[in-house]
Amino acid sequence: MAFSSNETFNVVWPDEVDCSSPELRFQSIASLLEKGYSVSRKTGLPEGNGLTESQNTIFLTEKSANELPSIRGAYVSTRGKNSVALVDAIEGAKSSLGLIKREWKPWFPVIDYDRCTNCMQCLSFCLFGVYGVDDGRRIQVQNNDNCKTNCPACSRVCPEAAIMFPKYKAGPINGDNVSDEDMRREKMKVDISSLLGGDIYQMLRVRSERAKSRFSKERDSEKALNERQKCLIKLAESGDIPAEVLMSLPSPEEIKRRAEEAAVKAAAARGN
C-alpha cells in the first residue's frame, strides 16, 4: 500500500561499494539529486541508528542483504551496474517501499528575523494567506504552497527588506546582503498604505459597521480592488510580478473578503 511522506528519500552510499569508479559515483549521485533524493556518502558502514534508520532510506551494498545488520529500509546492490541501471534499481526499491513524496512548491518567502520589525505589512498585503502569526504574535510564513510562483511582491512591500525568495534572480531578495543603496532605492520602500489608498481595511470596516447601502459597499470593494491593482501594476512595472499573477487575481468580492481576513489577523497580531 502506498502512503505519502513529507520527508525526502535518502540513499546511503557507504565506502564498501567504492570499487565503483568515481565517474559512476558522480553520475549516479547527480542523477539521484535531480530526482529529489538525498545521498549520504559514508566512510564507514551505516550504524543502523539515528535518522538513517528511517523507512525512507535505501542502502547501497555490494553484499547480499542477509549479510548486513538487520536495519529497516531497502537494499540495492551496485554490483555490475552502470549509473542508469543503478538509478533504475533505486527507483524500483523506492516503489517497493510504497512511499510517495508529498508535492511541494519551490517558490516561497523566507523571513530574515534579524531585519523584521513585525510590522505585519506582508500579512496585510498578501491575498493568498501565505503569512500568519505564531503563538507569540510573531509574523510567520505559514502556507508556503499558497505563494504564487515567481511573484516576489511581498518582498517589495516589506520596508525592512526582510523577505527573501532564495531562488530569485537578484539581490537582496535572493538572500544577498542588503546594502544601504538597496534601502535607498525607491522600490525597496513601497509604502503599503499609500499603495492601498490610505488604510483601506480600516475604512472598509468602519463603513460596513455603519451598515452602508449595497451601492456603497460595491464602491468600497471596487476601490479596494482598484487600489490593489494599481499597486500590483506599479510592482509589475518594476519587472517583478509575472503577468500570470496579475491575470489570476481573484474577483473583487474575493479580494475584499481575503483582504479583510488578513487585516483582522494583522490587527489581532498587533494587539489592536
Add this chain to the structure above:
Amino acid sequence: MNSPKIVYCHCAYAQVVPRETKEAVLKRLCDSGVEFEATSDLCELSARKDPVLLKIASMGEVKIAACFPRAVKWLFSAAGTELDPAKVQVINMRTESSEAACSMLMDPQIVPNWPIGKASPKPELVEN
C-alpha cells in the same frame, strides 16, 4: 581534530546556481573519497521541515555548499532548526568560482560566516 562535515546542495528546482559550479563541486566531492551529505534542494528540506536539517545541525562543524549565507540561515530557521554560528561556513556557489568553491569546501579549516543579527541566537544558547 576532526575535519568539518560537508553538506552539498544541488539546488535541483532552479537554475540559480551555475551548472558548471554545481557539477565541479559535486565531482570533486565524489572523486575525493570524503564523507558528505548531498541534498537535492535545501529549500525543499526547509519547506518540508525535513529531519535531515536536524541531522545537519547536530554534525558539529559543518561546511555547506549552497547559496547566500543569509538565505541558508533562515531556511534552516524556518524549519525550526538553529545552527551554532561558530561552527558553520556557507560556501556560496552562486557567487564563487568552481575552483574557489572546491578549495573552500575541501579546506580542513572552517571560516564561520553564519550571519549574526539581533534575532539570531547567541552561540551558547543554540539548541540542536
